[in-house]
Amino acid sequence: MSEEQIKHVIFKILRRIAPESDPSRLAPDENIRRALDIDSFDALNFFIHLHEELGVNIPESDYGQLNTLSEMLDYLSVHIG
Amino acid sequence: MPGLGADMVTGALVEWKVKPGDRVKRGDIIAVVDTDKAAIEIEVFEDGIVEDLRVQPGQTVPVGTVMAIIRTEAVPFAAEIAAAKEEKVLVEGTRKIMEIEAPPLAEVVIPSRQPLAGRAGRIKASPYARRLAAEHSIDLGALRGTGPQGEIYASDVESAVSAAGQESSKEAGGAPTEEPVPLVTKEKLPPTSPIAGKPAATDYQAAIRRAIAAAMARSNREIPHYYLQTRIDMSRTLHWLESENLKRSIKERILLAVPLIKAVALALGEVPELNGYWIDDRHQVQESINIGFAISLRQGGLITPAILGPDLMSVDELMEALKDLITRTRAGRLRSSEMTEATITVTSLGDFGVETVYGVIYPPQVALVGFGKVMEQPWAENGLLGARPVVTATLAGDHRATDGRRGAQFLDALNRRLQEPSKL
Amino acid sequence: MSNGMEHMRKLTYREAVREAMRDALRKDERVFLMGEDVGRYGGCFAVSKGLIEEFGPERIRDTPLCESTFVGAGIGAALGGMRPIVEIMTVNFSLLAADQILNNTATYLHMSGGLFNVPLIIRMATGGGRQLAAQHSHCLSGWYAHIPGIKVLTPATVEDARGMLWTALDDPDPVLIFENSGLYNMEGFLPIDAGPVDIDSARVRRAGKDLTIISYSASLFKALDAAETLSKEGIEAEVIDLRTLRPLDERTFLDSAARTHRVLIVDEGWRSGSISAEVSARIMEKAFFELDAAVERICSAEVPMPYAKHLEEAALPRMEKIIEVVRKMVRSHG
Structure with a gap:
């Protein structure tokens, strides 16, 4: 799966969680939770959707490595089977 | 039209979920009503058969208006007794949603010379009208004054109070005379049925702010708050949560809010004085624990619907309930009981990096529990200094109902519960 | 009998x-x-x-x-x-x-x-x-x-x-x-055996629920006559006789204001700096949240008292004026 495709999926999920936002405007190093006002319930939903879409099972202990778009892309490109 | 908030004066019917002839049982959702603040699902209080729907979708009626007639089992259909001489039989045997019919809005309100929209800015109300409104938690902004310039007089507030009074008098015996109402401060969702015109977002925002203003101003005016706070070592709870979540699929993972809510509920079991209301100069401790949980909304504002009986749920059940509640809150689909039955409020602002929460109690409740962010902090224990994840828990208590000692016992109980997460 | x-x-x-x-x-x-x-x-x-x-x-x-x-x-x-x-x-x-x-x-x-x-x-x-x-x-x-x-x-x-x-x-x-x-x-x-009376209290001369008229001396009777007329229209005015202007028995009129929520003061003195101004101020200070309408006053016209009979009558508080103001205060908002 290409980085573009992964990004597309991430944006789709973020738009579902934060409908009023435009994730494509996120800078690669911007803290997503802060930028889109994501709380812990939103975050849980994000990881549920990510699991549904991409099949990745991200353990809670890894949440800290997924703060920005570029971190997510790095993490996911490694973990998608 | 039930009163879904002390500040609610009118409500608009969005849709009926039942039709005449339908059989309903207690707890069924029979209608969706749009208040100033949110679309609310209305539950029915009786088993019976829907006989007549008296309000049409899109219609706005004052609180207290009869919306439907529900026939209880013992009573024959209206058609069957049409021949019967006395209409009284119907009235007496039929459970009305409201006991007293309020006159239509148009009869209550004498149109003011000045259109409502032109009354921008300050609300002109007499001091006595203001006092009455404060005593009865009536939102002056929602009233239309009958004075020559649209001024609000005591009589205008009294009309609104009597309409609301008709509502509260119908509540089952033993229930508090003043309904506890969760803090409803979210942006109102646009009506889903063809209610004429779509009010501008600013109208919703103004209504929300007025709702917050009425409830919070009343709280700070009437409730002598005391505040206690304690730092709680969260290492055991977090460790337990982590290991529990490792056992679960992503979908079943538990949020930290769950052990926090559960611990509050169990601590309330030990210190029940904080679970209840202050009404009519009397402390009214409630037996069932219903925790109003502050849920923030993306559009701005927050809402505190009740989780009913979390003390009796397992953590998984509680997570399910919380997920369901948050989802429905954000979709604007709450049930009337969730809007009115909270006995205490819990607010967690940890997601936003806040360390300590000093809450404003939601009247007539007598306590609010606040949680901040879990932060790694230096922690001395048994003469050794280490780093622990620590949360600051605060209690805002109504000093009329309880004293600091009771509050301290509660925070102590809360701490103990969070040190034994496996028993949650 | x-x-x-x-x-x-x-x-x-x-x-x-x-x-x-x-x-x-x-x-x-x-x-x-x-x-x-x-x-x-x-x-x-x-x-x-x-x-x-x-x-x-x-x-x-x-x-x-x-x-x-x-x-x-x-x-x-x-x-x-x-x-x-x-x-x-x-x-x-x-x-x-x-x-x-x-x-x-x-x-x-x-x-x-x-x-x-x-x-x-x-x-x-x-x-x-x-x-x-x-x-x-x-x-x-x-x-x-x-x-x-x-x-x-x-x-x-x-x-x-x-x-x-x-x-x-x-x-x-x-x-x-x-x-x-x-x-x-x-x-x-x-x-027949009438004797001394107190000099430190006001009296409710007529009980009513819709509005309080506070007056003293000769104006009291104009207020009472007005109250009688208003009663026929269904407006029940309470009439208070201050009796003593210093010290003022404010408890009596504050209590009345708390019952009726509307107050009219009828004072034969000139309006500016008058005892009616003092009574009004005390009601505002001590019964503010009882008021459903602004306190109103009927006083003498602020002119040297005219000699001509019709002008003198016009300068003094009149019963008709009291009735008119009370009607407005009680009914202005339906």
């Missing part, structure tokens, strides 16, 4: 004041009356008629036309242990004795460090309505109520005209009694 009236007798306000003085003169030999024409002429308003025959010129003393002198003499007599009743013909003339009243009578207790009380009574006629024009018709009782150190009584009823004097004489400090000249001919019923 008894209707209670066999114990009552009818008398005028003038007779009630005279009887009060006669009673005091009989009971206490320290009491004496002095003023312009109070003796042989029987008083400008005939209030003291017959007293000189009964008590002699030592105790019913005619004075020169010099208010500052005889009020000053009254102060001296009071300081010397007497109980003088000084009559000033009208309130307008009392201004000639303003220095004695304000600078001396009202301050001696204070200036003497609490050693010298001045148990002086000053009675004076006040009020308009008798075509006596701008120098004899003003209502300055509220103006005197501004001054600490004196008490200001405004008896409106025959009962108060009869009963306030003795209580005032019992008071160790100076008391001013304002008798509205328009009331002297008013008749009223009094118990």
Whole structure:
């Protein structure tokens, strides 16, 4: 799966969680939770959707490595089977 | 039209979920009503058969208006007794949603010379009208004054109070005379049925702010708050949560809010004085624990619907309930009981990096529990200094109902519960 | 069958004041009356008629036309242990004795460090309505109520005209009694054994629930008449007689305001800086959250009292005006 495709999926999920936002405007190093006002319930939903879409099972202990778009892309490109 | 908030004066019917002839049982959702603040699902209080729907979708009626007639089992259909001489039989045997019919809005309100929209800015109300409104938690902004310039007089507030009074008098015996109402401060969702015109977002925002203003101003005016706070070592709870979540699929993972809510509920079991209301100069401790949980909304504002009986749920059940509640809150689909039955409020602002929460109690409740962010902090224990994840828990208590000692016992109980997460 | 009236007798306000003085003169030999024409002429308003025959010129003393002198003499007599009743013909003339009243009578207790009380009574006629024009018709009782150190009584009823004097004489400090000249001919019923009444409380003269009318002296009866008319329209006005303007019994009118939530003050004085302004301010200060409407006032027009009858009537508070304002206050918002 290409980085573009992964990004597309991430944006789709973020738009579902934060409908009023435009994730494509996120800078690669911007803290997503802060930028889109994501709380812990939103975050849980994000990881549920990510699991549904991409099949990745991200353990809670890894949440800290997924703060920005570029971190997510790095993490996911490694973990998608 | 039930009163879904002390500040609610009118409500608009969005849709009926039942039709005449339908059989309903207690707890069924029979209608969706749009208040100033949110679309609310209305539950029915009786088993019976829907006989007549008296309000049409899109219609706005004052609180207290009869919306439907529900026939209880013992009573024959209206058609069957049409021949019967006395209409009284119907009235007496039929459970009305409201006991007293309020006159239509148009009869209550004498149109003011000045259109409502032109009354921008300050609300002109007499001091006595203001006092009455404060005593009865009536939102002056929602009233239309009958004075020559649209001024609000005591009589205008009294009309609104009597309409609301008709509502509260119908509540089952033993229930508090003043309904506890969760803090409803979210942006109102646009009506889903063809209610004429779509009010501008600013109208919703103004209504929300007025709702917050009425409830919070009343709280700070009437409730002598005391505040206690304690730092709680969260290492055991977090460790337990982590290991529990490792056992679960992503979908079943538990949020930290769950052990926090559960611990509050169990601590309330030990210190029940904080679970209840202050009404009519009397402390009214409630037996069932219903925790109003502050849920923030993306559009701005927050809402505190009740989780009913979390003390009796397992953590998984509680997570399910919380997920369901948050989802429905954000979709604007709450049930009337969730809007009115909270006995205490819990607010967690940890997601936003806040360390300590000093809450404003939601009247007539007598306590609010606040949680901040879990932060790694230096922690001395048994003469050794280490780093622990620590949360600051605060209690805002109504000093009329309880004293600091009771509050301290509660925070102590809360701490103990969070040190034994496996028993949650 | 008894209707209670066999114990009552009818008398005028003038007779009630005279009887009060006669009673005091009989009971206490320290009491004496002095003023312009109070003796042989029987008083400008005939209030003291017959007293000189009964008590002699030592105790019913005619004075020169010099208010500052005889009020000053009254102060001296009071300081010397007497109980003088000084009559000033009208309130307008009392201004000639303003220095004695304000600078001396009202301050001696204070200036003497609490050693010298001045148990002086000053009675004076006040009020308009008798075509006596701008120098004899003003209502300055509220103006005197501004001054600490004196008490200001405004008896409106025959009962108060009869009963306030003795209580005032019992008071160790100076008391001013304002008798509205328009009331002297008013008749009223009094118990045969009527005696002293208190001088420190207001009275609810008529109970009502829709609005409170606060008044005193002659205006009280305009308020009561207006209340009767309004009652036929279904508006029940409560009418309060202040009776004493200093010290003000604010509890009575604040309680009433808390019952009715609307207050109209009818005051024969001029509006600016009047006792009605004081009453209104106290209601605002102490019963703000009881008010459902702004406190309204009906006062005399702020002009020197006209001589012409129709103009004088127009300048004074009128019953019709009271009715009109009450209707507006009660009904303005349906």
